[in-house]
Amino acid sequence: MNQLFSVIIQFPLFGVLITVAAFYLGQRLYLKSHRHPVLQPVVIGMAVVIGTVIMLQVPYESYYESSYLLHAMLGPATVALAIPLFQNAKRIRTLLLPIFLTVLVGGALTVSMAAGILWILGANLDTMLSMPTKSITTPIAMIVTEQIGGIPALAAMFVLLTGALGAMIGIPLMNRMGIQDQGVKGFTMGLTAHALGTARALEEGEECGAFSALAMSITGVMTALLLPFVVAWLH
Amino acid sequence: MLVGLLYLFLFQLFGHATVVLLGLPIPSPVMGLVYLFGFLLIKGHIPEPLQQVASVLLPLLPLFLIPASAGIVEHGELLKDDALAIALAILVSLIVSILVTPYLFMFFARLFRKTL
Structure with a gap:
């Protein structure tokens, strides 16, 4: 039994296996919950992975190494974000x-x-370096945070919190402010709450969604291009 | 699909070469994104292989985020320490940007005489 256990956790693709399984589970639950913003597949997937790793007493380092295959795809997938950006940029040129x-x-x-x-509240430097990417899309946020010396996992959490909160309060708040233009509403959602805001904006209509997607991409790319210089300068 | 993947790897490589050779602090995938965007602007349309690879890869993006995100287990202390500051920073900056961004956008749109 013990031997079987150590064979399983030393399987070179152990991390890939549990991550894909956890993400699949996350997707199923997300669809079942009628796409509740807090129950994003990545959140459930992450929780399941953490639970499994703790239960099996696998150190995070070895989980990360055996799931590196998936992590490595983050780069090309981020490059591919140019495609939706191009589609949206064309229509709102x-x-x-x-x-x-x-x-x-x-x-x-x-x-x-x-x-x-x-x-002002005296937070740790690690926290401060992981916060500036909070309103941009998670993949870009994580690679930029790594670049500027923050903690990518922390950044991902701040991004999710910001997105979930923004998706919840953005549209009602703007309705109260008397903002009627769908483009303006969508744009604000994308700038402040990235993908989660965009999903919410799409519910308002196509124009709102398109502006949100565009604002999200441009905010992500501009942050990635400018923030490292600002941080380097502050150092 | 394969050709699409090759496009992405190559553009990431161009991005990587640029940031390393010029010593820029920009992450290489983002530089690759900028190059691919420029390429699409010049082309004027999205080549079929890229269309294909995007439709496969982009829905899987959240999956690729999990290995690094799970690293949060190692930072429980930090989160506990800074919980209040984090909550306030996120909440206040979010609300203020939702209050300001719509007017900012309408202001700049009017400045350039573009009708919304």
Whole structure:
């Protein structure tokens, strides 16, 4: 029995196996929950993986090594994000300059505010370095956080919290503010709450969803291109 | 599908070469994304192999995030330490950006005389 157990956890693809299984489970539960924003497949998958790893007493390091195959695909998949970006950019081409400027100013605002609050409350440096990517799409957030010396796992968590919260409060809040334009609403959702905000924006309609997807991609790419320079300069 | 994958690997390699040779602090996949985007702009349409690979790979993106995300198990102490600061930073900055972004966008749109 003990031998079988050690054979299983030393299987070179052990990490890949449990991750795919956990993600599959996550997808099933997500669809069953009628796509509840908090029950994202990645959240359930992560929870199942963590539970399994702790139960089997496998150190995180060895899980990570044996699931590296999946982690390595993050790079090419991130490159592929250029494809939806191109599709969305084409249709909203005329507004590119205002979109660009809003992402720049709005993004800088939210990042510096979050950093300011952490600094005032005396948070750890690791936390501060993992926060600036909170409103961009998870894959870009994680690789940028790695680049600037934060903790990618922490960044992923902040991204999920921001997205879930933004998806919940964004549209009702803007309705209260009397914002009626679907494009403006969608744009705000994408800039502040990335993919989860975009999923919510799509429920409002096609135009709202398209603006959100565009804002999400541009915010992600601009953050990735500018943030490392800002952090290097602050160092 | 295979050709599509080759496109992605090659663009990531171009990105990697750029950031390493120029010593830029930008992650190489993001540089690869920028190159691929530029390539698509020049082409004016999405080549079939890329269309295919995107439809397979992008829905799997969350799966690729799990190995690194699960690393959160190692940072329980940090989360406990900073819980309040994290909650406040996320909540306040999110609400303020939802309040400000719509007006910012409408302002810049009007500045360039684009109608929304």
